Structures are given as structure tokens and as C-alpha cells.
């Protein structure tokens with residue numbers, strides 16, 4: 001059993017660095033390779049993993065992840081498989097789901113939470129679920145002692161930041177820019193401001209996602225955030241250079257968060 | 261009078277806001293703008309002026325005497341949204357949203373479109389107001405509704421063919437949402453139906469309810485009483501909500517929605533979520549939708565691009581569950597038969613979408629008569645949501661009105677057009 005998310009962030013804080021969180025969707029390019037790539041991330045120094053559940057209508061995702069989840073679904077990736085992936089990686093590092101809401105609603109929030117807990121998962125990021133609509137999920141997550149992780153954006157008012165802080169556990173996901181997932185030449189300069197504003201409303205760790213794609217960016221963002229979240233860049237590495245590509249990029253990112 | 265939605269946009273268990281946090285500020289801004297505009301006499305006067313002097317409202321109610329025999333003898337009255345400017349009811353909504361865009365100080369409007377009618381209406385309003393306009397359209401739909409692609413471009417809009425997923429309205433909507441998240445501070449997303457996160461289902465309904473308000477008074481003027489049923493096709497559900505809304509308190513009036521039955525609802529190849537779907541979340545709201553056991557959105561089938569959508573507006577889900585409205589699927593074949601019937605018996609070439617409503621009205625009339633009602637006492641209002649110009653190509657193929665060589669030639673021309681920007 002790996003550390004809990006709060007223990008992970010405490011450790012990273014004591015090491016005076018940000019945590020590295022990596023995302024990959026289950027079933028791209030195949031179930032086995034996606035899990036092998038997640039395990040390669042573990043070996044290369046990732047601190048936590050976001051296991052992505054492929055969904056037909058990923059409104060928060062840019063082209064790289066869209067194409068990958070599309071391929072995963074066409075290849076037969078099912079929600080049930082995602083629990084298997086959690087089971088494979090959760091003994092090594094804290095593991096959470098990244099899932100749009102409808103697959104969870106359809107599965108049944110209670111059963112979903114119970115199965116996630118049984119697989120060793122610690123929580124879930126739900127990019128299209130706002131606290132106001134999250135009643136059934138908050139209840140189910142609390143019953144299984146899971147961390148519900150919500151997203152804040154540069155457009156969030158302070159009142160909304162406080163609201164998200166109140167219901168989140170584990171960490172708060174700060175979307176660095178107004179936009180969808182994808183690699184960017186620069187992480188938006190609104191990210192730091194958002195982290196500062198979020199910290200004023202909650203004591204939870206604040207992790208920055210959207211656009212982080214290499215060690216240099218990880219180093220820059222890691223100076224002000226509690227964690228950095230990398231998705232599209234890892235998916236692209238897997239697509240272009242396979243599991244080894246994921247390993248190399250993860251090493252670069254892991255070195256980045258340790259750079260002073 | 262309208263108890264729904266509640267303040268947070270819920271129609272019972274349906275509706276709400278299932279969107280990225282990044283959009284909440286814009287949705288709040290829009291909700292506030294709509295709320296204040298509703299009570300602003302300057303705004304409502306401006307909208308009324310545009311609807312009458314630009315869009316051509318009120319649209320007529322046509323007594324379609326020669327259709328009665330197809331509806332068991334019931335009298336059929338056609339609400340003629342096909343005669344509104346741009347050729348469909350979509351203009352009602354778009355003019356309202358364009359005025360709100362101006363009120364919010366935004367300069368760019370984006371839209372999704374299936375049949376292209378909402379895209380054309382949006383491009384039209386943007387031309388009128390001087391807004392920059394981008395329309396997302398599934399690649400499959402750009403092909404079957406090529407005429408409307410040309411119309412939008414003529415009106416100065418940028419049309420972006422969407423090549424992800426099923427390449428139809430669902431994916432165009434995803435792409436429009438992605439654009440909106442990235443550009444929300446300068447851009448208004450003019451959703452084309454009573455779908456999406458709050459306030460869209462309520463706001464679009466409010467802009468479309470003029471259809472039913474007019475039809476109700478016109479029916480009273482013409483026949484001296486309320487109709488027995490009002491019938492509309494349901495894609496996202498805006499022309500249907502627009503027609504139904506003013507009649508909801510009139511309990512004697514049946515509200516009848518006609519979904520796309522495709523190859524037949526029993527085949528599974530259709531686009532009829534209220535008839536054969538289950539509750540779930542898609543495109544920002546909870547409603548009925550076509551999904552598999554994993555909650556993945558299923559592919560849809562319909563000859564009608566405007567109805568070829570796996571979701572439906574949340575207020576329809578609410579009306580369905582309460583029993584106030586009833587819904588059924590009309591097959592492609594039956595809809596096309598109704599289209600031909602209306603063309604040959606009344607000289608009205610309607611949109612394939614609207615033909616579903618006419619077919620459903622015939623079914624409803626016959627069922628009433630079979631149940632023992634006197635057909636001379638039955639009055640049915642059918643919403644002719646749009647005109648059929650855009651569908652002539654599809655109809656020509658369906659009815660074999662053109663030869664194989666002519667089709668091949670047309671395809672060559674189109675392939676060539678497809679290479680243009």
C-alpha cells in the first residue's frame with residue numbers, strides 16, 4: 001500500500017520540491033502497454049498517477065488526449081479495465097482516477113467509490129463536476145474515505161475558490177490557463193496568480209495542470225505549486241516513442257521538480 | 261407560472277451544470293444578463309422589433325385541409341416557422357442571444373450546427389450585428405448539408421468541419437465548448453437548442469416560446485378554441501419547447517414530441533433518447549441520452565442532420581417523466597413519406613426534421629380516432645420548424661429523382677468545392 005496523498009505532499013514539502021503527477025488513459029495504445037507505461041513512470045520517479053478513464057466526449061481535452069482516448073475506446077477499453085490499472089499501480093504510488101462525470105454516474109457513484117477503494121485508489125479528479133452538482137459523489141467518496149479532487153480556473157472567483165477548497169480533499173487541481181489540455185510553449189502566467197489566490201482560500205496542496213510538458217517547465221511551476229500535473233506530453237511520448245519515451249520524459253520531469 | 265427550472269437550473273433531477281469550472285463565471289454572467297434583459301423594456305422592445313421587421317414574425321398558421329385524411333380526419337394547422345427569415349425557427353433564439361452578446365460587450369460568437377440551420381441563423385445575426393462568427397459543424401454534416409455551408413460562408417462566417425468522433429452534431433458541440441473554454445472572456449457561445457448547462461435550456465426556451473404564444477392565439481382566432489394536440493420534432497428540443505411552453509398549463513392540450521426513429525427504434529439505429537434512452541449527463545446537463553452501460557455516448561442514426569443527436573434538452577426529460585408530454589420515434593421512411601405528402605398535397609417543401617412532426621401528427625390523429633374520438637372534433641397544430649431547401653439533395657436521392665450520372669456529377673462538383681477554404 002502506497003502513501004496517502006496528504007503524506008506524499010508532506011514528504012515533498014520536506015524535500016522542498018513539488019510533487020510530479022502523471023496522467024495516462026487506460027487502453028492506449030492497448031491495456032497492457034498503458035499499464036506498462038504507468039509502471040515505467042513509477043520507476044522513473046513519478047510521485048502519483050492519474051489513471052484516465054476514456055470517455056467519448058472529453059470536453060476538457062485537447063487533440064492529443066482526444067485522439068488517444070478515441071483509440072482506446074475503439075480498442076475496447078472499458079470502465080472495468082480502469083480499476084485493473086489502478087490495482088496495478090496503486091501499490092507503488094498514490095493513484096487517483098481522472099474521469100468525466102457520466103461514466104461515474106452510470107456506474108453508480110457508491111459502487112464506483114467502493115470498487116476504486118478496493119483497487120487501492122485514493123480519489124478521483126472530475127473535470128466536468130462542480131461542487132454544486134457533486135452531492136452524490138461527495139457522499140460516496142466520504143463513505144469510502146476517498147479524496148474528491150476538484151478543478152479551479154483563472155476565471156474562478158474567490159468565493160468559488162473557497163467553495164472548491166471546502167469540498168476537495170487530497171489537493172486542488174489548478175488549471176493553468178483558460179483552455180483544454182495540451183502541451184504549450186509556456187505555462188500561462190495566470191497559473192501562479194491562481195495558486196496564490198487558491199492558497200488564500202484553502203490549506204490544501206495546489207497542483208498545476210494544463211500545459212506542463214518538460215523538465216524546464218516543471219522546474220518553473222514547481223517553484224510556486226505543490227505539484228505539477230502532466231498529461232498530453234506523456235500521451236504524446238507514449239504515442240511517438242512508446243514506453244521508453246514515457247520513461248525518458250518522466251525522468252526529465254522528475255529532475256525538473258528537484259531543480260533549484 | 262413556470263415552476264422550472266429552479267434557481268440553479270434544475271428541472272427536477274435534470275438540467276444543472278456539468279461543465280469545467282472555467283466556464284462557470286461566463287455562465288453566471290450570461291444568467292445575470294438574461295435575467296436583467298428579460299425585465300428591461302428597452303431590450304424586449306428591441307427584440308420584438310427585430311422579430312417583426314427582420315425575422316418576419318408572426319409566422320402564419322396555415323389550415324392544411326388536404327392533410328386531414330392522412331390524420332384520421334383531424335384538422336391540421338401548420339405553424340409556419342419555415343417562413344421565418346433564414347428558413348427555420350432557429351432565428352428566434354439567435355436574435356435574442358445576439359442582443360445579449362451585445363449587452364455583455366462581447367464581439368465574437370461561436371456556434372455548433374447539425375443541419376446548418378442554426379449555423380446559418382447565427383451567421384446571419386452576426387452579419388447584422390457586426391460580430392465575428394465561427395461555426396463548428398461535423399464533417400459528415402458539412403457533406404449532407406452542403407448548401408448551408410455555402411450560405412454561412414457567404415454571410416461571412418468561418419465554418420470549421422469537425423473530424424473527431426462521429427463527425428456530427430455531438431462532436432461539433434464538443435469542439436464549440438473547447439473553443440469557448442479558451443476564449444470565454446471575449447466570446448459568446450450561442451447554443452442552438454434547449455440543451456447545455458444552465459441557463460441555456462431556460463434561455464433558449466424563453467426565446468423560442470413565441471412560437472407557442474402565437475400559435476395559441478392564432479388557433480383561438482381561427483377555430484375558437486384550443487387545439488387538442490400540439491406536435492413538434494425533437495432534436496435538441498428547441499422548436500418543440502418553443503411550441504409546447506405556452507400550452508403547458510392548458511391540460512386539455514396534448515404535447516407530442518417526435519424523435520428521429522432512424523431505421524426504426526426497435527433496430528437500435530435511431531436518435532430517440534426520450535423514447536429509448538436512459539438518464540445521464542452529456543454536454544453540460546443531465547437528461548435522457550443514448551449511452552451504453554459504461555456511460556459512453558452511443559452513435560446515432562437519422563436521415564435528418566438536425567435530429568441526429570444522442571441527447572435532448574432537460575426540460576423535455578422533465579415533461580416526459582411527469583407525463584405532461586409524450587414522445588415517440590418516427591422512422592426515416594415515415595418521415596420522408598410525410599415530407600412528400602406535404603409537398604404534393606399542400607405545396608410546402610418542409611425540412612426533413614419538420615416532416616417527423618407531421619408524421620407524428622398523423623399517427624396521433626389516427627390513434628385518437630381509433631380510440632373512438634370523432635375526427636371532426638380534432639384539431640392538431642404541427643410545427644413546421646423549417647423549410648426544405650437544404651434537404652432537396654437528400655430527398656432527390658431518397659426518391660430517386662435524379663439519375664446516377666447526375667449524382668456522380670454533383671459529387672465531383674462538391675469534391676471540388678470541398679478543396680476550397
Ligand SMILES: Cc1ncc(COP(=O)(O)O)c(C=O)c1O
Pocket residue numbers: 348349374375376377378452453454493494495496497498499500565566567611613614645646647
Ligand atoms: C428545421 C429544423 N427543425 C428542427 C431542428 C432540431 O432542433 P430542435 O429540436 O432544437 O428544434 C433543426 C436543427 O437543426 C432544424 O434545422
